Amino acid sequence: MGNLKPFVAVVDDDDSVGRAIKRLLHSVGIGADTFSSGDDFLDMLSSMPSYRPGCVILDIQMPGLNGLEVQRRLGGSGIPVILITAYDDVGVRAQALASGAAAYLRKPFNDSILIKTVQTALGIVPAP
Template sequence: MFNPPVIAVVDDEEAIRDALSDLLLVMGYTCRAFDRAEAFLASDAPDRFDCLITDIRMPGISGLELLQQLKAKGSTVPVIIVTSVTDPLIRSRALESGAHAYLTKPVTDDVLLQSLKTALPDRDIPGDDEERPADA
């Protein structure tokens, strides 16, 4: 039985949260959205997610601080940053802190989905079978 990866989306902008959540659900992922990093950290167990997609600029704890807190606690959950922040120093800090990918908005669906595939190499990814030729 197929057990889709569970993705957490943390973004303070409702429209972005909804768009990302809708895309993930349509693609066959299980998704849970949070409007702040604090809400994500207060959830039952952040490590129950297979991947985290977060913005950088949010009220309270930023996406970079969230990433750093998770890594400091020993979390191995891959983190994909999706942000409008194009500052090379922040990008560098995020990647050095362990972000799997740093994507700048607007992000195409294909780029985001490819980042999820590389973040979750050992998981069955929704839609993967559609990419293989029928006679393979």
Template sequence: MINAKQIIAIVDDDESIRRAIKRSLRAVGMEAETFPNSEEFLARLSSTTPYRPACVVVDYQMPEINGLELMGRLAPSRVPVVFITANVDPDVREKALASGAVAYLQKPFNVANLVEAVEMALAARQTPVERVTPR
């Protein structure tokens, strides 16, 4: 069950993508806040008003701080991340998942898959997930 007070942060430099994701999440009862780049999101995290999103949906290709670098900066906070990208490079997918992304969606993605990925991220936040690395 989704707690209405949980905020999903959407970090993407494409305004139409931010709006579409926010609208899709609101349609299923999730609240979202959007950020046009990693810098603004990080500034909000470090602001004097406490802010901790329940999950972050982050794009890979952004100016200045890309999605992978942002994930690295978020790692200590243990906020679950859903990674989205138009990039087709399989190495990007591997790096995102190896860095701890709960899900990886390639643009354009199905709204149902996005909602499912965010729900997984919210569940992962509440239940510690042990990652097993194959030998």
């Protein structure tokens, strides 16, 4: 009673990816809000101080602010960041993880790996 359902912010300029992740997370009881740009997500955070996702999934390559820049701006917020990308680059991966990303996943990712990664970031112990 009184427990808020965990939710995640999904930031990806490809709306179909955002919808797919939202459906996937919903299927395991995790809510998700989708944003089509880093600017939209950061605007929501700054305009609504009570808005606090349990973690954020960020696409790295987006028009405007890319995922790494959004991650940098979230520094110190305590919000775990999971970065996703279709264009894996060892240097970018190293930079993301060194900057504190909880995970770095390459698209297309395995659904169960994404779910476990999000559950870990949210501090949820998956059911056996």
